[in-house]
Amino acid sequence: MRxxxxxxxxxxxVISCSKEKVGYLPTPYALDLPSHFPKMVIPLDNxxxxxxxxxxxxxxxxxxxxxxDMMSCATCHSxxxxxxxxxxxxxxxxxxxxxxxxxxxINLGWDSFFFWDGRASSLEQQILEPVSNPxxxxxxxxxxxxxxxxxxxxxxxFFEAFGLQNFDSTHAAKAIAQFLRTMVSGKSKFDVMYKxxxxxxxSAWDLSVQITNEEWAGYDLFKSLNGADCFHCHNGPLMRVxxxxxxxxxxxxxxxxxxAVTNNVNDYGKFKVPTLRNIALxxxxxxxGRFQTLDEVIEHYSSGIHMSxxxxxxxEFANQGGVQLDSQEKQLLKAFLLTLTxxxxxNNPKFQEP
Amino acid sequence: MKVIWIALFFVTLFACKPxxxxxxxxxxxxxxxxxxxxxxxxxxxxxxxYQGPNGIRIKVSxxxxxxxxxxxxxxxxxxxxxxxxxxxxxVMLDQTADFxxxxxxxxxxxxxxxLNHDDPSAFPNDSPLNxxxxxxxxxxxxxxxxxxxxxxxxxxxxxxxxxxxxxxxYHIGTDLYQQPLSFNNLTWVKTGDHQHSLLFKxxxxxxxxxxxxxxxxxxxxxxxxxAGLAALTQKITDNFKNALQLP
Numbered sequence: 001m002r003x004x005x006x007x008x009x010x011x012x013x014v015i016s017c018s019k020e021k022v023g024y025l026p027t028p029y030a031l032d033l034p035s036h037f038p039k040m041v042i043p044l045d046n047x048x049x050x051x052x053x054x055x056x057x058x059x060x061x062x063x064x065x066x067x068x069d070m071m072s073c074a075t076c077h078s079x080x081x082x083x084x085x086x087x088x089x090x091x092x093x094x095x096x097x098x099x100x101x102x103x104x105x106i107n108l109g110w111d112s113f114f115f116w117d118g119r120a121s122s123l124e125q126q127i128l129e130p131v132s133n134p135x136x137x138x139x140x141x142x143x144x145x146x147x148x149x150x151x152x153x154x155x156x157x158f159f160e161a162f163g164l165q166n167f168d169s170t171h172a173a174k175a176i177a178q179f180l181r182t183m184v185s186g187k188s189k190f191d192v193m194y195k196x197x198x199x200x201x202x203s204a205w206d207l208s209v210q211i212t213n214e215e216w217a218g219y220d221l222f223k224s225l226n227g228a229d230c231f232h233c234h235n236g237p238l239m240r241v242x243x244x245x246x247x248x249x250x251x252x253x254x255x256x257x258x259x260a261v262t263n264n265v266n267d268y269g270k271f272k273v274p275t276l277r278n279i280a281l282x283x284x285x286x287x288x289g290r291f292q293t294l295d296e297v298i299e300h301y302s303s304g305i306h307m308s309x310x311x312x313x314x315x316e317f318a319n320q321g322g323v324q325l326d327s328q329e330k331q332l333l334k335a336f337l338l339t340l341t342x343x344x345x346x347n348n349p350k351f352q353e354p
Numbered sequence: 355m356k357v358i359w360i361a362l363f364f365v366t367l368f369a370c371k372p373x374x375x376x377x378x379x380x381x382x383x384x385x386x387x388x389x390x391x392x393x394x395x396x397x398x399x400x401x402x403x404y405q406g407p408n409g410i411r412i413k414v415s416x417x418x419x420x421x422x423x424x425x426x427x428x429x430x431x432x433x434x435x436x437x438x439x440x441x442x443x444x445v446m447l448d449q450t451a452d453f454x455x456x457x458x459x460x461x462x463x464x465x466x467x468x469l470n471h472d473d474p475s476a477f478p479n480d481s482p483l484n485x486x487x488x489x490x491x492x493x494x495x496x497x498x499x500x501x502x503x504x505x506x507x508x509x510x511x512x513x514x515x516x517x518x519x520x521x522x523x524y525h526i527g528t529d530l531y532q533q534p535l536s537f538n539n540l541t542w543v544k545t546g547d548h549q550h551s552l553l554f555k556x557x558x559x560x561x562x563x564x565x566x567x568x569x570x571x572x573x574x575x576x577x578x579x580x581a582g583l584a585a586l587t588q589k590i591t592d593n594f595k596n597a598l599q600l601p
Binding site: 036037038039041110194197198200223225231232233235236237238240241242243266307309311312313314315316318319 | 400401415416473474475476477479484485486489490492493494497505506507518519520521522523575576578580
């Protein structure tokens, strides 16, 4: 009896100080980034783990996160469209359409603002919105979490990912964010061109890629100040700059974009500059999906620019309607834009439905 | 046996006792470099209207520039400092350093050639030269950075009607246009218990309408430092350099 008491008290003394969660041993996730990419900054409060990423993938494709169990994140961000929506506007579970085109989910780990108007300042924050949005998945997070807690797989997976059983929406958002941060696209013809241009080491795959004269000429045109003049807003390995811009779509705005977030008239008509990666797969184009084809987009910048109070000064040929490309130049530019397609990215089994 | 029980009691009691706290370390000394854009004697606000001596009216939408290799003699203050008025306000540099070591300051206006051609993805994440931070200030095609970027719109008709239909965009880059700067007898102002600040002003009236070489905005709305616009590029560089002053 005394021995029992002795070890009992000793054990209590030891265990009472322990903060370890028994059975919670997440595996750090090692991001495999392209050699020419910058490092990705991972939020300190959401470190990447193998278990978190896998949970995030399941949640991304989980239709029970919608009010009628029919719609998941992937419904409007499908792999075949480079994780965007081929419809002009996405339609929610109640048949209601939004007024902006779903953005492609590519290399989001380097972004610092999200949605076309930048109203979310983190991926975790962005992810929380579509589930409860009445015109999208239309399910309160309270109900969504209750559904997940009723599923043995999710109870286990949340515990393995975060070491807790009483998980909530923030943990779901963190897991999906971890998954989205793994969705890195950096293996296209353009990437080889970028490396060659900057004298960066080439991999065996890079060396096997054939780049045509038309593609190089299109790239030159893309960068040329007197050509297509695209590089001001689309450059670097991420093929975008982090800013909001009015790219001359309208003289008057039916959607004021960033201006609705900042309440600043100088931001009216400005929208997030998207990446051009996989641009051939992400039609339709612009925040409102007004252009169905790359040819229409090229024509816009060539001759369809509208002046307005907030037009980006970098659209330097705005006062003549655009950069005025001839038909051959348009073909070359399109040839270059097609080099931005990364098939490994869209076909990566790690990004597909589990 | 009682001894064992008493010992166990104290083991249990003190097992969770936190360690005594170490004395707080003395906070490090920090310095800040601030740049206040002005239009003449008045503070300049982005997107506000300012009128030049020739009646032309302008709205500045962006002012950004790099300085590199900031230091005094053998003491380097920082490798790079970046000013982005719209995104970062008037703080160009905020970092740990002892202001006493910098009674004067030399720097390169622009990105020194030793840094200008490195892989922009390879700089540390917190470096302004990392492509994530410098995206719109990096020219892949020129294998280097835009040193100075001033953008905005102009109303070229002095008719009292707002019609800012002319965009201007001045982008200075390439090693040719790096400019050495030095400022002596600096007055560091104490702005916190362990912080000192150095204030510059950037007079954009002097930049645009320098009496010796004003920028003819209607006829000189753009430069990207190409060979065909060398004279304008040099003028922009000189005017900007002269506009950056100690108050």
